[in-house]
Amino acid sequence: MDVVDWELMLRLVAAGVLGAVIGIERQWRARMAGLRTNLLVAVGSALFVLLSAYGFVGDPGTADPTRVAAQIVSGIGFLGAGVILREGFNIRGLNTAATLWCAAAVGSLAGAGMYILAVAGTLLIVGANTAMRPLGRLLDRRRAMRxxxxxxxxxxxxxxxxxxxxxxxxxxxxxxxxxxxxxxxxxxxxxxxxxxxxxxxxxxxxxxxxxxxxxxxxxxxxxxxxxxxxxxxxxxxxx
Missing domain, CATH: 3.30.70.260 (ACT domain)
Structure with missing residues (x-):
């Protein structure tokens, strides 16, 4: 299936916008991986998906779009590990690392042209980092009573x-x-x-x-x- 250049550009822009939406929340809370990091992760994931899907059309027998996408899932773990810090018995950055991983997934969805799932995933990610915070604090207070x-x-x-x-x-x-x-x-x-x-x-x-x-x-x-x-x-x- 031929995809015109503007469609590919639209996918790339969508990945950037959704990655920025995720990053704005992280930047607002002064986390290590903020606006630019999440935007770059989403755009990079979209680029790799586009490359794997449309960059090897001359050799259809060996092209496998799922191969690069699978490598994104594992490769983003190295970037996420860089934001995890251990302070004594406490560990910081796990939520930020998970957000980066999810930003890569959103970028991959946008790169594949699955806009609805990409937008839904973005809303869920931002909602988990914002709306779920009061519930987390409530559970922490309950924990303090134990x-x-x-x-x-x-x-x-x-x-x-x-x-x-x-x-x-x-x-x-x-x-x-x-x-x-x-x-x-x-x-x-x-x-x-x-x-x-x-x-x-x-x-x-x-x-x-x-x-x-x-x-x-x-x-x-x-x-x-x-x-x-x-x-x-x-x-x-x-x-």
Missing amino acids: RTRYRFEVTCSEDEQAHVRKLIVSALTRPELRLRSLHSHESDIRGKVEVHAIVDSLRRDENLFESATSRLSLEPTITSVNWTVEEDEDDEDES
């Missing part, structure tokens, strides 16, 4: 058990933490004791336990310090 239970384990010399127990209580004494139990038992290592503390946290913040771990690890009598998350449960006994 408590997380941690197990804090310290291995120390038997003679210093009482001192280490005091250090654990001091390290875990915070307004947002609630010490449920503290008990000791003999370790498999001769002359060592394991002290276990069960702690409830009104908010899940591993940085609190990393700070306590750093403080206790400086003690020469302590062999090892570690903590694990046991479970999340509703904080029903809070008044």
Whole structure:
């Protein structure tokens, strides 16, 4: 099927406009991948789709329009990985990376001439990044009403058990933490004791336990310090 040049240009412009619509929302919220990035991703995807569909008409036996489109899906992952940042135990940029991936899909649809799906996809993407934000905050507040239970384990010399127990209580004494139990038992290592503390946290913040771990690890009598998350449960006994 022959497609005139203006039709190809229309597809390319449509990809650019829809990519810009997606990027405006990201730019407004000061995300790393904003207007230009999303526009370029959508236009680039459309160009690759047009190339794969109409750039090899002289060799119809080997041309495969779906091959380039499939490579776009995997290739955009490298660009998305560049906007994902890890800050301590928190990860930022996942939503921006997913938006870039979706912008590539919108550009591919526009390049294939599927305008209705491209527009619908754009509306859904922008809606997910805007209208769904209040719902996300609501779920975050609901999460804040739940408590997380941690197990804090310290291995120390038997003679210093009482001192280490005091250090654990001091390290875990915070307004947002609630010490449920503290008990000791003999370790498999001769002359060592394991002290276990069960702690409830009104908010899940591993940085609190990393700070306590750093403080206790400086003690020469302590062999090892570690903590694990046991479970999340509703904080029903809070008044």
